Structures are given as structure tokens and as C-alpha cells.
Amino acid sequence: MGSTRLYSKGRILGHKRAKRNTRPNTTLVQIEGVANKEDAQFYLGKRVAYVYRAKRKIEGSNVRVIWGRVTRSHGNNGVVKSKFKSNIPPHAFGASVRVMLYPSNI
Amino acid sequence: MDVEATLWMMHAPRPNHLKKAAPPADSALTKEKEVKGEKNGGKRVVPVQKAPRFYPAEDIALPKKSRKNPKPTTLRTSITPGTVLILLAGRFRGKRVVFLKQLASGLLLVTGPYKINGVPLRRVNQAYVIATSTKLDLGDFAIDAKIDDSYFVKAASKGKSSAEEEFFAEGKPKEKEAFPESKAADQKTVDSAIIAAVKKTEFLSKYLSASWGLSKGQFPHQLTF
Numbered sequence: 001m002g003s004t005r006l007y008s009k010g011r012i013l014g015h016k017r018a019k020r021n022t023r024p025n026t027t028l029v030q031i032e033g034v035a036n037k038e039d040a041q042f043y044l045g046k047r048v049a050y051v052y053r054a055k056r057k058i059e060g061s062n063v064r065v066i067w068g069r070v071t072r073s074h075g076n077n078g079v080v081k082s083k084f085k086s087n088i089p090p091h092a093f094g095a096s097v098r099v100m101l102y103p104s105n106i
Numbered sequence: 107m108d109v110e111a112t113l114w115m116m117h118a119p120r121p122n123h124l125k126k127a128a129p130p131a132d133s134a135l136t137k138e139k140e141v142k143g144e145k146n147g148g149k150r151v152v153p154v155q156k157a158p159r160f161y162p163a164e165d166i167a168l169p170k171k172s173r174k175n176p177k178p179t180t181l182r183t184s185i186t187p188g189t190v191l192i193l194l195a196g197r198f199r200g201k202r203v204v205f206l207k208q209l210a211s212g213l214l215l216v217t218g219p220y221k222i223n224g225v226p227l228r229r230v231n232q233a234y235v236i237a238t239s240t241k242l243d244l245g246d247f248a249i250d251a252k253i254d255d256s257y258f259v260k261a262a263s264k265g266k267s268s269a270e271e272e273f274f275a276e277g278k279p280k281e282k283e284a285f286p287e288s289k290a291a292d293q294k295t296v297d298s299a300i301i302a303a304v305k306k307t308e309f310l311s312k313y314l315s316a317s318w319g320l321s322k323g324q325f326p327h328q329l330t331f
Contacts, residue, residue, distance in 0.1 A: 002316070002317065002319060002321075003319035003320060003321045004200055004317065004319045005319045005320045005321075006194055006195075006199055006200055006319060006320065007320070008320070008325065008326055032325065033325030033327070033328070034325070034327065039327045039328075042326065042327035043327065100194070100195070101194050101236065101326055102194045102195055102233055102234045103233035103234070104194060104232075104233055104234065104235060104236050105182075106184065106236045106237060106331055
């Protein structure tokens, strides 16, 4: 069976922050394979999903999602800032995130 | 009350319910009613619509009419009739599908064809689609004008069932309505033309029946579609 993945893989690096103050409403995401600012432009506006599991079932499923969007690039090396519907909790730093291919402009 | 305030109130727009609606051509403003009882005159002229019993203390301001008018959605230049599209979300995500035309609402009309990959005539939003460079030559093929946005609108649900009926029906499999014959026929006519075009290119029907997905080492920003 061929691949069915319709999203790019990414990692949550942390909240947007300075040395001593954090801004939890924006998170930094590292997208696999993206190494510079120009490549990151492709992903701007794309929807992002932080998918996780929990013990309690809601509407029959253990799987939960926090949706967000890639908002802008961060720095020169392809890291990207994104905002989610509700802030990403710190225990998710280092977790995987799905960067969807929509809204598409190709 | 000072003069300025009264002047302002005179120029303010009257509240909606006080404005007289244009009287409908046929019905009269007043009608005659018979009054029974000994002391009454017998007939009385009575207004059809009674004046409201309550007026607000001050005139209410009307919201301004918006001057924003939505423009029709522009179709991406990469999408032309016969282009193979990849669906990115929804029930048929990952499927390669043939673009037919853009409907008036801006949505794209698309078909599998149904025999090849199970995608029926369907509407799809441009933002949830990747246009590939693979194009089918549809020639003179034109979609029947009856296939437009209203063709896809869900039929109004049949009457409300009482709470009891719903309670007993819970848990039992819902009866499915058979797919309407006319829609199946429309699908066949459209698909026969498309499949004829598909057969001209070698492997194209296998291409359309296969799904698309990202594999290891493939990054969308580096791919050309």
C-alpha cells in the first residue's frame, strides 16, 4: 500500500520568546526539509494540526486535535511561527505536528 | 429640550416599524367590519393593519448598508478543463481527479471518473486541491447546463419525527435512500466522454485510480506537480 500522508511533518520547538519572557500565543515550528526563509514561504497560511491522545473518549475517540495556521517565518533557517486556536501547552514541546497542504496555492 | 436636539431628531431616520411599507396593490388599507349589538351603527371602517401599541422613547438608528460586494472567485491559471487535480481533504483525499468546470459559486466541478476511482460528480473548493501539470484533452466536451450548484444542494429533510420515534429508532441502522437514477445516468454520460479521452493516453487510467501521498524524503516545497 503506497503512502497516504497528505501533510508535512513538523516539530514544535517552543513558544515565541525572548530570553526571559515567553509569548505563549505563538509557537515555533520546525518543518522537515525546510532549511531557509525562501522555502518556508511555501508553507505560510497552511493549516497545522497538533494531534494527541487522551484517556477520556470524546464522541467515541481518544484522539484530539488543536488546529492552527502557519503565520510567518522565523529567522533565516526555515523555522516558522504559527498560531493555534488555543495555545499549545508546554508539555507538547518536541512533539510532532502535521502541516497540511491546504489552503493550497499550486 | 434644546433646539438642536429637536432638529437632530427631525432628521434622524425613522425606526423601521414606523415606516409605512408600500401597500400591496390589491388589498385596501381599511376594511369594513360589521358591528353587532343594538347601540352600534351597524358598520364600521377599521384599518386592516393596526398601528403599533408601543413606540420606543427615542428613534433608533439604522445600521449602515454595507458597500462591500464579494467578487467572483478567480480560477488559478494552472486549472483548466481536463486538468488532473489531487484532492487534499475530505472523503476522497489523495485521489487524482479530473476537473470539468468552475461553477457559479466558485467551486470546482470534478469527477473521478466514478468507474476509475469511485469519485462521483462532486464540487470541490479550489483551496483544497493541487493542480498537476497532467491535462486531458476533452475536446469539444461541454457539461450539461443542468449540472450547476442547485444540482448538488441537499434535499430538504423530510418532516420532523417526534421524540419518541427518534428514541426507538436510535441504534437501528438508518434506512438509506437509493441513489437517484437520474443522477446515476448523468454520471454515466459525463464519464463516458472522459473515459474515452483517458483511454487515449497509456497508463492514465491506472494513474487516476492510484492515490497520491507524500513519501519519505519528499518535501512539498521542492516538488513540481
